[in-house]
Amino acid sequence: MSTTAEPERRDVLVCIKRTPAVGARIALTDDGLAIDTRHLGFTMGPHEECAVEEAVRIAESHRAAGGTARVTVLTVGPPDAAEQLRYAISMGADEGVLVEVPTEELDPEPTAASILAGLRSAPDTRYDLLLFGTDSAVAGNAQAGIRVACALGLPMVAGVKGIRFDDSGLELRRGTPAGIEIYRVPLPAAVGVKEGINVPRYPAVTGRMRARKAPLRTVPGEPAAGGLRTVALRRPREDRPETVVLGSGAAAAPAVVDVLAELGVV
Template sequence: MRIVVLIKPVPDPASAGERLGPDDRLDRAAVPAVVNGNDEYVLEAALKLVEAAGEGEITLLAMAPANAPETLRKALAMGAHRGVHVTDPALAGSCAVSTARVLAAALRELEFDMVFAGIDSSDGVGGIVPAAVAAHLGLPYLSYAARIEPDMASRTVRVRRISPTGYDLLEAPLPAVIGGTQALGEPRYPSLKGIMAARGKEIVTRSMADLGLDSAGIGGGAATTAVLGTQMPPTRGATEIVRGSPDDGAARIVEFLAERRII
């Protein structure tokens, strides 16, 4: 069983300070990066599948700035076997469409049965990259997965997909691309042994030239979307603690809402 997990380093939401550059884009060099939260959930799903099968390989694939290996090591510490890091100055400012094209080119160099991706990222929240990757590769895309059940003997995969009315049960031939949700299960914390082992795991670096890509249609100048403006959310006011009986608390809540004309 060979699984590629798409990993996106994103700015740590717990970090303080401004994150916007003069072009109204995220200044990714200004704050530390972490593994995108939804990507950790699909990585956990991949780890459990390989553990249950007793065999398999998990490869991490990221298109990210040059400092991404530090973040990839954190994911490798969870138990993935190796990483592939696509980086090139010409990729800066790439939109989701360009990102999918580059990731698809990198995937064509890899052998896999399934590609897992978080359903969206915490910085862009676009959610179209996994589907676009599947389209570039001509593969089935199964989204909003809450459970993933591959059958390597029949070369199929079943996915329990979250839908507005409950769940759908989907089946597709392998290879396939799967977008996963937090319903897949809580990610594990890396063990000390895993952290130490991650230091020696291979991370292969690939450039656009390595992938046979040119700069046409890729990068900020060719982006299909544009950032028109960005602003930081307003700072929250001080927390008010109400002491006393439950009746006192309820009265203060009503007063608080009335002052703001909410009720």
């Protein structure tokens, strides 16, 4: 991985996850072990989308300063996950890597192993910065990035909402209930990005056209078994608003006054 001694080049890898675009009531499969995605579209998680945007901004800033930069986006999933890679390219990423596995629903251990397989498939490429979403929108395990960083011997900070490069490496900011924490880490490093670090751009038409034709590199995933097993999924309790008819005409006036009094309006 390149270091701060090579300021003319900056390579960033962003790991994203294909997730169902849930905007309505979630349906489960008959066995209760998975989300029924037959009538759902797919997207990337909000943390990962912010990570892609941050990587593109880092590359744009570095190029504006006279250097060269490259943003690679990697995902672990089935062939359909190429859709999310192309969307990231339409946002400004340069290339996509699909680590192909039969399903998106891997636990953190095989996910991290497959990401590492993707990195090993390009041994001549060295990344200054690896960006992850702090956790996935589906499982929320918050482990894949940490496992990859540990395997590579990289410093890792998650929950980050501010990234700045300086002479010594990175300055990272993370919000806590007590205030702002500031970390300084050397490069190369891994960072878990949190939604809110930026506002992701909407891809332009030119970006979408470029992404449609962009070649994707496909790598076989790591057939690790993992240690987690889904026992059952359960929808959260739904609190539905209840409508109470207070009456009609003048007869409803006392009940309306009582409600207003309860609300402190009168």
